Amino acid sequence: MQKSRHDIWVGLFVLVGAAAVLFLALKAGNLLSLNFGETYQVVAKFDNIGGLKPRAAVKSAGVVVGRVESITFDGKTYQARVALQLEKKFEFPKDSMAKILTSGLLGEQYIGLEPGVDEKYLAAGDVVKQTQDAVVLENLISQFLYSKAAEPPAAPAPGGGK
């Protein structure tokens, strides 16, 4: 029987396939950036989260320190309730500030955590008091237009152009 020859090739084929799956998971996917270390959960409330998505990064000083666990709508305060999983080895003062930022011009949105000066640290279940919402382009433009309209017309501005 020539079966032993097949054995080798089938084994090789299965190994190649497994290597391909591993390559997809490790090199193309983000399995490496998943961390299986211990985390603690804090909550931040935002008036507007823009395009923030679950599993977005939480960064402090540009370094990933956690992930967005879930985003829910709080029906009482009409705010977005964002649960953050932070790595246990990083502790942040209680008055730290969470901002929704954008990486690059068209990039994904993430949460920037700016450490405060409080003596006490955030513990599991705490609420981040100070937050800054995502920048919404429409609001920005309307604010700009209102402030323009409020200004005394210093120079003749025909057509209301810029």
Place this chain on the structure above:
Amino acid sequence: MSWLDPREVGYAVRTRLAGVGEATRLFLRLLALGGASFGRFRLVLDQVFFLGNRSLSIITVSGLFVGFVLALQGYYTLQRYGSADAVGLLVALSLVRELGPVVTALLFAGRAGTSLTAEIGLMKAGEQLAAMEMMAVDPVRRVLAPRFWGGIVSMPLLAAVFSAVGILGGWLVAVALIGVDAGSFWSQMQAGVDVWADVGNGVLKSVVFGITVTFIALQQGYACKPTPEGVSQATTSTVVMASLSVLALDFVLTAMMFSI
């Protein structure tokens, strides 16, 4: 108007229905024979060799070229918006989520499915299956089940190889040829491809396609008319039915998996 004769219509409907019923019964038997097939692992192993290893070359070469083309086309579009760095993400997501499983299944239907149908059909035409039954050997258990499970094992591995080789091909064109920054090629890909939602669902898709293509090929061969024309018809309809089922199933699966 003989075809409108109620007896003719009734006969046609009843034949079709019986065909569907037989196919379902065969499918359930093949599933139930999973344990028995892996009990005689040699038989499955041989089929993995014929279905998997022998398809590896066409899968690898196709994957490489699909990756090349994706990178070229993706770069062409993305550089208009100044985000050529995202070409890695585009190549990886298209391959892992859609093209890997689907194109592999189509190639698998053409390369392995046809040979399965022709083999089983010829065995039937040559009355080998009947001879087996005479010797109290169940052809479904001895011939069909190992092929079925061999196909199910091979297909996800082939799809993974296709996607991986395609990503390497995309890297070759985008980074080595065009000059996209290698760091952002990989980092954008890693930031955007989720292991479970994208890679995992892609693998799941390829398993479903493996079941679909292999089963259609076996069923067509097993139910074909035992004549040369019958075998040729069955082979053709294997490719047609398997391709259409894969494309339709892909839509349903995509809608279910990535519906957010």
